Amino acid sequence: MPKYVMWGSYCEDVENKRAPYRQAHLDGLAQQKQTGVLITIGPTKDLTKVFAIYDASDEATVRQLVETDPYWQNQIWTEYDVREWIQAF
Numbered sequence: 001m002p003k004y005v006m007w008g009s010y011c012e013d014v015e016n017k018r019a020p021y022r023q024a025h026l027d028g029l030a031q032q033k034q035t036g037v038l039i040t041i042g043p044t045k046d047l048t049k050v051f052a053i054y055d056a057s058d059e060a061t062v063r064q065l066v067e068t069d070p071y072w073q074n075q076i077w078t079e080y081d082v083r084e085w086i087q088a089f
Contacts, residue, residue: 008080
């Protein structure tokens with residue numbers, strides 16, 4: 001199955017703005033991890049970017065996962081890009 005990388009950006013004042021949506025966000029990620037579609041995800045140390053790797057059947061699946069996440073729906077993530085990734089090692 002193809003792998004995809006996602007890079008996204010966080011809003012300003014992310015630590016405060018994400019608070020009402022954080023648990024729903026984490027619960028959704030845990031479910032994705034459990035099903036195997038999400039390999040890893042996390043913010044950069046400065047909390048300006050998010051990076052994820054997905055193991056999904058197609059790019060549309062990854063976009064659907066991102067766009068149904070509470071962080072996307074509530075503008076915590078302000079933009080994102082998905083690219084198919086070739087894992088060399």
